[in-house]
Amino acid sequence: DGGITQSPKYLFRKEGQNVTLSCEQNLNHDAMYWYRQDPGQGLRLIYYSQIVNDFQKGDIAEGYSVSREKKESFPLTVTSAQKNPTAFYLCASSLFPGAKGGYSNQPQHFGDGTRLSIL
Amino acid sequence: GIQVEQSPPDLILQEGANSTLRCNFSDSVNNLQWFHQNPWGQLINLFYIPSGTKQNGRLSATTVATERYSLLYISSSQTTDSGVYFCAVANAGNMLTFGGGTRLMVKP
Numbered sequence: 001d002g003g004i005t006q007s008p009k010y011l012f013r014k015e016g017q018n019v020t021l022s023c024e025q026n027l028n029h030d031a032m033y034w035y036r037q038d039p040g041q042g043l044r045l046i047y048y049s050q051i052v053n054d055f056q057k058g059d060i061a062e063g064y065s066v067s068r069e070k071k072e073s074f075p076l077t078v079t080s081a082q083k084n085p086t087a088f089y090l091c092a093s094s095l096f097p098g099a100k101g102g103y104s105n106q107p108q109h110f111g112d113g114t115r116l117s118i119l
Numbered sequence: 120g121i122q123v124e125q126s127p128p129d130l131i132l133q134e135g136a137n138s139t140l141r142c143n144f145s146d147s148v149n150n151l152q153w154f155h156q157n158p159w160g161q162l163i164n165l166f167y168i169p170s171g172t173k174q175n176g177r178l179s180a181t182t183v184a185t186e187r188y189s190l191l192y193i194s195s196s197q198t199t200d201s202g203v204y205f206c207a208v209a210n211a212g213n214m215l216t217f218g219g220g221t222r223l224m225v226k227p
Contacts, residue, residue, distance in 0.1 A: 031213065042123075042205055042217030043162075058214065059120070088160055094213060105149040107167035108207075108215060113160050 003027065004111035006091050011116045013078065013085060021076045021114045023091035030096035032074035033108065036060060037088040046089075049074055050096060078116060089114045121146045125206055125218035132196045132225045140191040140221045142206030150209040151182050153191050156220070157202045165191070165204075196225045 004025045013019045023032065031050045035043035045058030049068040063082025068074055074093075078085045090113045095106040122145040132138055142151075153165040166173050166180040168189065173180055177196075182189040193200055203222050207215040 033214070035215075035217075042219050043207070043215070044217070045214050048214055090162060092215075105169055105209075106213060107150070107152055107164065108213070109164060110154075110162040113162075115160070 004091060004093055004109060006089075006111035006114050008114060009112070011114055012119050013116060014119050016080045018077055018079050019116070021078070021089055021091075021116070023074045023076065023111060024072055025074075025091075025093045025111075026072060027093055027109065028071075029093035029109075030071070031094045031106075032068070033092040033094075034058075034064075034066065034074070034076045035090045035092065037090060037113075043090060046076065086117050087115075089116060121148065121208055121210065121216045123206060123208055123216050123218035125204075125221050127221060128219065129222045130224070132223065134196060134198060134225055134227050136196050136225075137192070137194045138196060138223070140193070140204055140206075140223075142189040142191070142208075142218055144187050144189075144206075144208045146187070146210060147184065148208040148210050150207075150213055150215070151189055152207050152215070153180055153189070154205045154207065155200075155202055156205060162205070193223075196223075198225045198227055201225050 007022045033048045034046040047066045049055035065077045091111045092108040094108045155163045170184045179192045203220040207217045
């Protein structure tokens with residue numbers, strides 16, 4: 001079945017440690033996104049990528065890094081510089097947004113998320 | 120950036136009741152999505168509705184883009200409808216901005 005797979009479901013980070021969250025999609029989508037959700041809040045955009053080997057910062061990119069070497073994969077690294085990493089992380093994908101009109105209005109589809117906690 | 124406000128923030132219903140959730144946004148958009156987040160955190164797509172009206176079973180949604188609001192209607196609510204409902208919007212570039220959500224509890 002086509003979909004978005006995030007792993008692991010639960011992750012624990014020690015102080016000073018970098019951790020990487022995996023996101024894989026087999027929907028043949030061009031664009032991929034990472035969001036962070038804090039308890040009782042809506043989602044906020046961390047990074048997004050519209051094509052392979054290109055990505056841009058979202059609203060809260062500090063302390064995070066990403067790569068987009070393959071169309072299917074968009075891993076997120078939570079670095080030790082992120083002082084408050086405990087949150088629920090969701091990955092999404094969509095067809096290429098493009099310019100306004102045409103492909104710009106494509107719905108995003110979400111994975112099941114990874115819960116990250118500090119030990 | 121775009122501001123998104125959802126109301127009410129919390130809603131308690133008796134099973135079988137109807138409800139209307141509202142989403143106001145501050146700028147023109149070309150993507151508007153309604154999601155249901157279940158107790159396990161899964162974000163389920165309900166509607167992609169940048170304009171117009173759509174229906175899916177007991178749920179329907181209407182977006183009036185010129186007046187910058189969208190409504191989600193839930194009819195004959197069931198306990199499985201409980202959770203958080205999010206509205207999210209985007210303009211050029213398709214980066215979604217989420218509202219704060221409406222937390223719905225349906226009592227049996």
